[in-house]
Amino acid sequence: MIPKNKDPEYLYLHVPFCESICYYCDFCHVVYHAGMAEKWLDAVSYELEQRHVNRELKTIYIGGGTPTSLSAAELEKLLCLLDPYRAQVREYTVEVNPGTLDDEKADILKRHGVNRVSVGMQSGNDELLKTIGRKHTFEDVRNCIGILRKAGICSFSLDIMYGLPGQTMQDLDETLADALSLEPGHLSLYSLTIPENTVFARRGVQPADEDLEADMYEHIVSVLTGRGYEHYEISNFALPGCRSLHNQAYWRYDDFYGIGAGASGKENHVRYDHPSSLKAYIEDPMRTDDTPLTLNDEMFENLMMSLRMREGLDMRQFQERYGVSFEQVFGTKAQRWIDEKYLIYENQHVRCTEKGMEILNTVLADMMDEVQ
Amino acid sequence: MDQKHIRNFCIIAHIDHGKSTLADRILEMTDTVSERDMKAQILDEMDLERERGITIKLNAVQLIYHAEDGEDYLFNLIDTPGHVDFTYEVSRSLAACEGAVLVVDSTQGVQAQTLANTYLALDNGLEIIPVINKVDMNNSQPDVTKHEIEEIIGLDCENAPLISARTGLNVSAVLEKIVHEIPAPTGSPDAPLKALVFDSFYDPYRGVIALVRIREGKLKVGDKVRFMATGAEYEVSEAGIRNPNEVKVSELECGYVGWFAASIKSIQDVRVGDTVTSVSNPASEPLAGYRKLNPMVYCGLYPSDAAKYEDLHDALDKLQLNDASLQYEAETSQALGFGFRCGFLGLLHMDVIQERLEREYNLDLICTAPSVIYHTYLTDGSMIEIDNPARMPDAVRIDHIEEPYVKAEIMVPDDYIGAVMELCQNKRGIFKSMDVIDAGRNIIVYELPLSEIIFDFFDRLKSCSKGYASLDYELIGYRREDLVRMDILLNGEPVDALSVIIHRQDGYKRGSDITRRLKELIPRQQFEIPVQAAVGGKVIARTNIKSLRKNVLAKCYGGDISRKKKLLEKQKEGKKRMKNVGSVTIPQEAFMAVLSMNDDPKK
Numbered sequence: 023m024i025p026k027n028k029d030p031e032y033l034y035l036h037v038p039f040c041e042s043i044c045y046y047c048d049f050c051h052v053v054y055h056a057g058m059a060e061k062w063l064d065a066v067s068y069e070l071e072q073r074h075v076n077r078e079l080k081t082i083y084i085g086g087g088t089p090t091s092l093s094a095a096e097l098e099k100l101l102c103l104l105d106p107y108r109a110q111v112r113e114y115t116v117e118v119n120p121g122t123l124d125d126e127k128a129d130i131l132k133r134h135g136v137n138r139v140s141v142g143m144q145s146g147n148d149e150l151l152k153t154i155g156r157k158h159t160f161e162d163v164r165n166c167i168g169i170l171r172k173a174g175i176c177s178f179s180l181d182i183m184y185g186l187p188g189q190t191m192q193d194l195d196e197t198l199a200d201a202l203s204l205e206p207g208h209l210s211l212y213s214l215t216i217p218e219n220t221v222f223a224r225r226g227v228q229p230a231d232e233d234l235e236a237d238m239y240e241h242i243v244s245v246l247t248g249r250g251y252e253h254y255e256i257s258n259f260a261l262p263g264c265r266s267l268h269n270q271a272y273w274r275y276d277d278f279y280g281i282g283a284g285a286s287g288k289e290n291h292v293r294y295d296h297p298s299s300l301k302a303y304i305e306d307p308m309r310t311d312d313t314p315l316t317l318n319d320e321m322f323e324n325l326m327m328s329l330r331m332r333e334g335l336d337m338r339q340f341q342e343r344y345g346v347s348f349e350q351v352f353g354t355k356a357q358r359w360i361d362e363k364y365l366i367y368e369n370q371h372v373r374c375t376e377k378g379m380e381i382l383n384t385v386l387a388d389m390m391d392e393v394q
Numbered sequence: 395m396d397q398k399h400i401r402n403f404c405i406i407a408h409i410d411h412g413k414s415t416l417a418d419r420i421l422e423m424t425d426t427v428s429e430r431d432m433k434a435q436i437l438d439e440m441d442l443e444r445e446r447g448i449t450i451k452l453n454a455v456q457l458i459y460h461a462e463d464g465e466d467y468l469f470n471l472i473d474t475p476g477h478v479d480f481t482y483e484v485s486r487s488l489a490a491c492e493g494a495v496l497v498v499d500s501t502q503g504v505q506a507q508t509l510a511n512t513y514l515a516l517d518n519g520l521e522i523i524p525v526i527n528k529v530d531m532n533n534s535q536p537d538v539t540k541h542e543i544e545e546i547i548g549l550d551c552e553n554a555p556l557i558s559a560r561t562g563l564n565v566s567a568v569l570e571k572i573v574h575e576i577p578a579p580t581g582s583p584d585a586p587l588k589a590l591v592f593d594s595f596y597d598p599y600r601g602v603i604a605l606v607r608i609r610e611g612k613l614k615v616g617d618k619v620r621f622m623a624t625g626a627e628y629e630v631s632e633a634g635i636r637n638p639n640e641v642k643v644s645e646l647e648c649g650y651v652g653w654f655a656a657s658i659k660s661i662q663d664v665r666v667g668d669t670v671t672s673v674s675n676p677a678s679e680p681l682a683g684y685r686k687l688n689p690m691v692y693c694g695l696y697p698s699d700a701a702k703y704e705d706l707h708d709a710l711d712k713l714q715l716n717d718a719s720l721q722y723e724a725e726t727s728q729a730l731g732f733g734f735r736c737g738f739l740g741l742l743h744m745d746v747i748q749e750r751l752e753r754e755y756n757l758d759l760i761c762t763a764p765s766v767i768y769h770t771y772l773t774d775g776s777m778i779e780i781d782n783p784a785r786m787p788d789a790v791r792i793d794h795i796e797e798p799y800v801k802a803e804i805m806v807p808d809d810y811i812g813a814v815m816e817l818c819q820n821k822r823g824i825f826k827s828m829d830v831i832d833a834g835r836n837i838i839v840y841e842l843p844l845s846e847i848i849f850d851f852f853d854r855l856k857s858c859s860k861g862y863a864s865l866d867y868e869l870i871g872y873r874r875e876d877l878v879r880m881d882i883l884l885n886g887e888p889v890d891a892l893s894v895i896i897h898r899q900d901g902y903k904r905g906s907d908i909t910r911r912l913k914e915l916i917p918r919q920q921f922e923i924p925v926q927a928a929v930g931g932k933v934i935a936r937t938n939i940k941s942l943r944k945n946v947l948a949k950c951y952g953g954d955i956s957r958k959k960k961l962l963e964k965q966k967e968g969k970k971r972m973k974n975v976g977s978v979t980i981p982q983e984a985f986m987a988v989l990s991m992n993d994d995p996k997k
Contacts, residue, residue, distance in 0.1 A: 034952055036953075100640075108711065190832055211948050211949040215948060232918070232943055232944055233940070233943060236943035236944040239944060256946055256948070257948050257949065269951060271952075272951050272952040277951050280952065280953065286952060286953040286956070287952070290954075295956065313956070322959075323955055323959065326955075326959070326962070327955070330950060362920065364920075379946065380943060380944050380945070380946060381920070381942055381944065381946060382944050382945070382947075383945040383946050383947060383962060384920075384942065386962050386964045387962045387965040387969065389968055390963070391966075
């Protein structure tokens with residue numbers, strides 16, 4: 023009998039609205055519309071109640087979409103809905119797109135306890151920003167950080183993309199310098215992927231050459247670690263003390279609430295996915311596709327998520343959670359990757375080496391055999 | 395029913411000219427099949443046939459036709475496969491008939507297999523009823539088609555029915571023609587039994603079922619019978635006909651088409667074209683025309699997962715129960731482990747078997763590139779037959795090598811002559827003749843090495859002629875050529891399953907083509923892999939597959955778990971179709987790369 027998990031301590035809320043659609047994005051999004059936003063807020067309120075969300079949450083993360091595409095009044099209303107749950111919250115993050123944040127909205131965030139903002143900078147090069155369908159410039163990013171600081175929100179993260187169409191190493195280098203000039207505590211750097219159903223996919227844009235992408239990745243790691251950032255997850259870098267608590271919960275495979283159209287949650291051995299249709303969500307906020315997770319599912323997914331972190335998978339916690347040791351389940355396959363220096367055992371953890379991180383999919387696809 | 399009222403016939407046509415559709419209409423119009431039971435194209439039994447729209451296995455149905463003269467006639471409709479690989483089987487099913495309905499698509503006119511099948515029917519002395527099909531189509535040209543049939547084949551088409559098998563238009567005229575023009579069977583009911591085997595299949599409960607046409611005498615349940623070519627003797631346990639459901643009868647009379655079972659365990663005993671006679675009152679001579687079929691094309695089949703070797707063996711055993719022309723024997727490859735060298739009548743036959751193994755038996759296979767049989771004359775004067783390039787002896791032991799040639803007749807419109815000739819030229823073809831058959835169409839005859847056409851010739855012919863060229867070919871014997879074995883080395887190790895026999899003068903070109911193709915097909919791995927082509931130990935082409943550098947999902951948060959897992963599953967699924975050879979993982983397609991042609995690196 024698998025023991026019942028305690029209530030989740032982490033909450034993700036998805037805001038499905040955007041002011042415009044970026045060419046690389048296949049996330050759940052609709053262009054902002056005032057009437058819809060009202061109905062959506064009612065649905066969120068209903069879902070929070072029905073789910074009996076834990077009032078002792080440790081983190082809240084409001085992502086999107088573009089949360090700040092909501093009007094000031096709507097934003098205020100949304101944050102009020104979350105107020106009852108934030109007494110114990112240590113990290114409260116909202117995603118912000120440059121150009122959609124003003125002093126009024128920043129003050130609302132501050133008043134409701136938001137203490138961390140993730141800013142979609144993407145690039146320091148205005149031409150490249152245009153190429154990928156972003157409506158802001160780097161100057162807007164700089165202004166956005168100024169607004170946040172003025173409102174008293176000093177902890178922020180910058181999202182940056184690389185491997186963009188036509189991007190050179192020099193472009194990337196300049197973007198890194200631009201980003202660092204803003205003195206962020208945290209940086210997330212993602213290589214461009216082109217999922218189906220994106221503008222780029224329809225236009226037939228090809229992802230960057232594998233070698234160039236690898237070169238860029240390695241360059242990023244060396245520049246940022248040289249500047250004192252810890253490379254604590256494949257795509258994430260933080261100054262000491264600035265790691266994202268919320269995202270680490272995902273990578274440690276803890277349970278979390280997922281609220282809103284297009285959001286996924288995991289509670290007590292079940293993953294639930296909200297349909298991405300806003301209309302369906304408003305009709306019935308509690309309608310989700312539920313996937314019961316077997317022991318094998320959980321052991322593998324835990325490994326899959328945790329190997330993304332520099333610290334790796336906590337093998338003691340693995341034993342506690344699943345009643346079986348990591349070595350018993352994955353030991354044989356893991357040994358080969360350890361022998362070839364892609365994985366390493368260290369401090370009761372199993373983790374990726376630098377080169378292991380770069381080809382983690384290959385490692386995981388192989389380890390998957392052990393649980394099927 | 396007396397013999398006078400029996401009509402045994404088949405339908406012959408070029409592929410897609412409407413043979414199966416006409417058979418369906420005939421079945422409906424003879425009230426044999428209720429429309430409720432009617433799946434499209436009843437005679438094609440196997441899913442695969444239905445899907446590919448081609449008929450592979452033969453089948454025969456008995457129908458009752460109420461003719462306009464007020465009398466009932468017993469029709470036996472025998473289906474024939476429609477592909478060049480199965481020419482011999484077609485000829486045997488034709489031999490079971492007195493007449494043939496020749497269907498010609500009036501939007502396309504006479505095609506290569508129209509000719510080939512008509513000649514086969516004429517060889518078997520059949521009465522031929524030409525029928526002009528698809529006259530309901532906008533681009534139908536019935537007069538042109540009639541003229542072509544008269545000019546090219548020499549059949550009178552003045553009264554040929556203009557039909558649409560799809561809508562049923564004028565199909566009744568075809569039925570009347572069958573009554574009036576196809577002769578009733580002859581043959582004496584009192585003579586010793588002579589039954590022609592024209593097909594067989596395996597039934598798990600009753601053993602091999604033989605489909606036969608009774609030429610002389612009769613066949614009764616309880617009779618002891620002998621297969622004259624194989625000498626096997628059995629007691630008939632059941633006999634019957636199909637309409638198309640199975641109906642048991644106590645005897646098959648002279649002139650009848652039907653089936654019998656006799657607890658026959660091995661399909662090897664029941665050869666298409668053989669004659670069944672009575673043990674107690676045997677015929678002195680078998681029916682003419684029997685020949686043992688030999689495979690023309692060979693390839694290695696290996697399970698991707700070595701543990702599935704026995705499963706593959708069982709599956710081949712089972713398939714062979716239904717298919718006497720499938721041959722296989724165990725072989726071992728250094729690269730691929732334990733598997734089988736399998737012989738096929740042709741490429742389509744090979745494709746069908748591979749697909750059935752994967753689909754019906756759920757096996758993941760690695761197939762090596764198809765090969766022909768090379769007659770290899772050694773310096774000691776002996777000759778060995780080599781069906782696997784990897785087995786070709788060292789050059790020093792070889793005096794010379796001969797390879798099989800075919801005569802290919804290609805029917806092609808004027809506009810594509812250049813492209814077709816270029817293709818044949820590239821495939822080492824020897825031009826023999828070109829004849830204009832009527833306005834705008836020509837028959838080009840080439841002699842080509844069989845090895846050059848077994849891989850993708852048919853596809854390329856179709857694509858270079860926008861689908862207008864049609865092909866028929868026959869084996870014309872072996873010829874001496876300057877052939878050599880080219881080996882492929884991955885990471886310095888020769889991979890036997892990638893060896894290929896090529897013409898010496900093509901060495902450099904083929905070598906660089908193949909190494910380049912392999913570089914495209916073999917996914918990057920954790921280390922750099924040199925790819926080399928070598929003839930006689932000398933490397934003639936080389937390239938490198940760079941090492942894998944980045945394969946990781948950039949973003950992976952709480953909401954991405956399912957997506958990420960699916961991605962990994964897909965990656966793993968892809969790996970199933972790959973084989974670890976030494977330290978290198980090779981996808982299935984790479985084993986075919988050795989045969990692909992130079993001009994199209996993407997294909």
